[in-house]
Amino acid sequence: MKEVVPHKLDFSDILDQMMTELVISVEDRRSIELNDDQENTMLAIVIKRGEPNKSVCIDVLERNRGYEDLAGKFPDSSSSVSSPTTGLEDVPEYKIRLQKNYSKIINTLKHNNQ
Structure with missing residues (x-):
């Protein structure tokens, strides 16, 4: 029986998930990738x-x-006191919807290109 070895996801897949969860924006991703x-x-x-x-x-x-x-690697949450609205900005609703579906869109495109 062949053993299945789990593999580490590409970091770009992690960034896709972060965008879907609205943790980072498109601009953040661009900055990270550069x-x-x-x-x-x-x-x-x-x-x-x-x-x-x-x-x-x-x-x-x-x-x-x-x-x-x-x-x-994240510092202990007790040592970092931050407002929950830190970094929030007025973002148009269409951008939020697109970003929340980012992983689904990317996976569909990858599937269609295979």
Whole structure:
């Protein structure tokens, strides 16, 4: 019987999930992808935003094999006091809807291209 070895998702798939969960924006993703140290850039953006983005990000990372260690890099929530509205801006509703469906759209496009 062949053993199935779980593999680590591409970091771009993690970013897709972060966008779907509204943790990062399209602009944030662009900034992360242009940086050589993508993981730490993403962490810095999420930490700056505070809660609930931080908790959602940790949840996404812990759900995906291979990224549990990255989830552990967040500082203890008791040491970072942040307003839940930190980093929020007026975003048009159509952008929010598109962003929430981002993973579904990308997966459909990937499937259609195969």
